[in-house]
Amino acid sequence: MSGHLLSIEDLSVTFRSERGPVRAVHSVSLHVDEGETLAIVGESGSGKSVTALSILRLIGDAGRIDRGRILFDGRDLLTLDKAGIRSIRGDRISMIFQEPMSSLNPVLTVGKQVAEPIRLHRGKSWAQAMEDAAELLERVAIPDARERLGDYPHQFSGGMRQRVMIAMALACQPRLIIADEPTTALDVTVQAQILHLLKELTRELRSALILITHDLGVVARYADRVAVMYAGRVVETAPARALYARPSHPYTLGLMASIPGLDAPAGTRLPTIRGQPPDLANLPEGCPFVPRCPHARAICSSAVPPLEPVGPDHLRACYGFE
Amino acid sequence: MHAYVIRRLLALIPTLFFASLIVFVSMRVIPGDVVDLMLAQNDIATGQDRERIEASLGLDKPLHIQYVQWIGGALVGDLGHSLWQNTPVTELILARLPITFELGLLALFVALTVAIPIGIYSALYQDTAGDYIARSFSLLMLAVPSFWLGTLVMVFPSVWWRWSPPLEFVPFFEDPVRNLAHMLVPAILLGLSLSAVTMRMTRTTMLEVLRQDYIRTARAKGLSEPMVVLRHALRNGLIPVVTLIGLQAPLLIGGAVILEQIFVVPGMGLLLLEAVSQRDYPVISGVFLIVGVGVLFINLAVDLSYGWLDPRVRRR
Ligand SMILES: Nc1ncnc2c1ncn2[C@@H]1O[C@H](COP(=O)(O)OP(=O)(O)OP(=O)(O)O)[C@@H](O)[C@H]1O
Ligand SMILES: [Mg+2]
Numbered sequence: 001m002s003g004h005l006l007s008i009e010d011l012s013v014t015f016r017s018e019r020g021p022v023r024a025v026h027s028v029s030l031h032v033d034e035g036e037t038l039a040i041v042g043e044s045g046s047g048k049s050v051t052a053l054s055i056l057r058l059i060g061d062a063g064r065i066d067r068g069r070i071l072f073d074g075r076d077l078l079t080l081d082k083a084g085i086r087s088i089r090g091d092r093i094s095m096i097f098q099e100p101m102s103s104l105n106p107v108l109t110v111g112k113q114v115a116e117p118i119r120l121h122r123g124k125s126w127a128q129a130m131e132d133a134a135e136l137l138e139r140v141a142i143p144d145a146r147e148r149l150g151d152y153p154h155q156f157s158g159g160m161r162q163r164v165m166i167a168m169a170l171a172c173q174p175r176l177i178i179a180d181e182p183t184t185a186l187d188v189t190v191q192a193q194i195l196h197l198l199k200e201l202t203r204e205l206r207s208a209l210i211l212i213t214h215d216l217g218v219v220a221r222y223a224d225r226v227a228v229m230y231a232g233r234v235v236e237t238a239p240a241r242a243l244y245a246r247p248s249h250p251y252t253l254g255l256m257a258s259i260p261g262l263d264a265p266a267g268t269r270l271p272t273i274r275g276q277p278p279d280l281a282n283l284p285e286g287c288p289f290v291p292r293c294p295h296a297r298a299i300c301s302s303a304v305p306p307l308e309p310v311g312p313d314h315l316r317a318c319y320g321f322e
Numbered sequence: 323m324h325a326y327v328i329r330r331l332l333a334l335i336p337t338l339f340f341a342s343l344i345v346f347v348s349m350r351v352i353p354g355d356v357v358d359l360m361l362a363q364n365d366i367a368t369g370q371d372r373e374r375i376e377a378s379l380g381l382d383k384p385l386h387i388q389y390v391q392w393i394g395g396a397l398v399g400d401l402g403h404s405l406w407q408n409t410p411v412t413e414l415i416l417a418r419l420p421i422t423f424e425l426g427l428l429a430l431f432v433a434l435t436v437a438i439p440i441g442i443y444s445a446l447y448q449d450t451a452g453d454y455i456a457r458s459f460s461l462l463m464l465a466v467p468s469f470w471l472g473t474l475v476m477v478f479p480s481v482w483w484r485w486s487p488p489l490e491f492v493p494f495f496e497d498p499v500r501n502l503a504h505m506l507v508p509a510i511l512l513g514l515s516l517s518a519v520t521m522r523m524t525r526t527t528m529l530e531v532l533r534q535d536y537i538r539t540a541r542a543k544g545l546s547e548p549m550v551v552l553r554h555a556l557r558n559g560l561i562p563v564v565t566l567i568g569l570q571a572p573l574l575i576g577g578a579v580i581l582e583q584i585f586v587v588p589g590m591g592l593l594l595l596e597a598v599s600q601r602d603y604p605v606i607s608g609v610f611l612i613v614g615v616g617v618l619f620i621n622l623a624v625d626l627s628y629g630w631l632d633p634r635v636r637r638r
Binding site: 056058086087088089090091094095097099102103104105106107108116117120121152154165168 | 534535536538539540541542543544545546553554557558631632633634
């Protein structure tokens with residue numbers, strides 16, 4: 001036993017597409033400890049969502065998990081039978097999705113949707129589960145929660161819907177919550193409230209949190225550890241502080257440079273990472289970041305660099321640069 | 323909600339007005355004349371007889387006057403009298419209406435119980451052998467007219483097994499078993515032809531719904547696949563299917579007219595055919611008017627059922 005709450009070992013996922021197989025996740029290894037917040041960052045298409053969905057085996061029919069193990073409480077989620085994985089979903093591990101508009105069922109009341117996992121996993125009657133749902137909606141600070149149990153999703157604003165999603169995810173007091181860009185679709189002012197609420201409630205429950213985001217500012221505020229993904233691989237992973245203090249992969253450096261610093265003199269041009277995100281169906285030999293890397297050398301194109309320690313609990317996949 | 327229903331009912335009035343006008347005028351445009359038919363039955367008729375008959379039937383007045391008289395009567399439930407039997411048309415129709423209604427309802431029941439489960443199955447097992455069989459079957463049902471199938475069902479069993487579907491009509495409340503035995507075959511044929519399009523629609527909308535984010539949410543909660551389909555997908559998938567059923571109502575009635583003829587079901591269809599062959603104008607117009615009202619009410623019922631299926635339209 002590894003001692004981690006969740007550990008993903010050597011996970012690879014492939015999707016069928018018109019242009020041939022697309023390897024969306026490649027040899028990813030990650031772990032999350034009890035009560036910890038792990039942030040996964042990376043550009044669009046880097047495989048963050050696919051990694052997250054793989055944990056609960058929700059990647060859909062087009063995708064296949066080719067390789068790897070996902071250990072949770074010492075059991076491999078990838079080899080559980082269907083009933084086994086269903087008993088984990090929504091109970092021990094729950095998910096919050098990016099789009100609060102489309103992630104709630106338009107024809108079912110909010111109360112029913114929040115009560116559903118309680119009824120399912122706790123075997124309570126609908127009446128009891130609705131009672132719990134009312135309390136959950138109060139905890140996520142929905143005004144007049146009890147009266148709103150019978151309302152439908154379209155009667156709530158985006159932020160309120162995401163609160164409903166959070167209530168739903170917390171319903172069975174899961175050990176791990178996976179939040180896939182929970183605030184990307186929301187107003188900036190609402191984003192902070194939602195993240196704050198999420199962090200607060202996971203802390204109360206002592207649940208672990210995997211927080212997927214584009215936003216390194218969010219990472220700095222909420223994460224204990226960070227994994228940076230690029231082209232389906234983890235290219236750097238470190239405690240949040242260490243990553244900010246000493247970013248070690250050229251891609252991470254690029255991401256860091258692209259957040260406007262408070263101390264930057266006015267008028268400084270914001271550096272962005274040059275080049276296009278990689279085409280997963282057509283990756284170069286060796287390190288996938290080579291075409292965009294300012295430090296690329298001959299060795300970089302020979303083979304994919306392995307993840308190697310550069311500090312305590314700090315790994316990067318790079319042959320090094322000055 | 324009540325205000326909405328009342329508004330919808332008021333909106334039916336102009337539609338019905340135009341429908342009745344078209345029905346009334348087209349009746350008189352079709353070739354053949356009731357008076358000719360009557361005279362042909364009576365060899366000793368003379369030119370004078372013709373005028374007398376026309377006057378007695380009210381056919382000598384200008385067409386627009388006739389229309390106003392007819393529609394005025396219709397508003398108070400009087401659709402005139404049959405030109406041949408002098409029975410009130412309302413009475414004739416009321417005797418036949420429940421029979422066609424029963425046939426339609428049975429057919430709808432058959433259509434839904436066939437189409438919805440198969441449509442769901444096809445969507446869940448997309449591109450499997452079962453899906454192909456279901457889709458081919460529905461294509462076949464679309465292509466084969468129900469009168470042809472009806473004829474086959476009448477002819478072949480009697481040739482092969484010396485059995486044919488019962489053709490003797492018994493009112494439902496007299497002997498429900500024999501009534502259903504008679505109605506079942508036409509109801510199944512009519513239902514199957516309606517199920518073809520409904521099945522395809524169910525399949526398409528279920529495929530669409532199963533791709534939605536909220537279905538992934540439902541799975542992420544740990545629900546079993548049947549629960550995901552029945553509780554989360556089906557109601558969303560049925561919204562367009564219900565519209566389709568409303569649109570198919572006229573088809574259903576048209577099919578009923580033909581199958582009533584083949585299986586000797588004394589409903590509105592048979593009444594209409596008799597009336598047309600005798601050029602019995604008031605009966606024809608009356609039947610069409612009632613059918614029109616029926617179609618409009620079916621569509622109103624469909625619209626109202628959205629409110630039940632889809633909470634997003636409830637508060638308009
Ligand atoms: N259902 C699917 N069918 C085909 N390809 C898919 C599917 N889902 C994901 N992919 C592929 O996997 C790659 C990684 O997708 P993923 O959704 O994990 O990216 P992401 O890092 O979450 O990006 P974003 O920040 O935009 O959410 C995508 O580039 C896409 O090509
Ligand atoms: Mg994503």
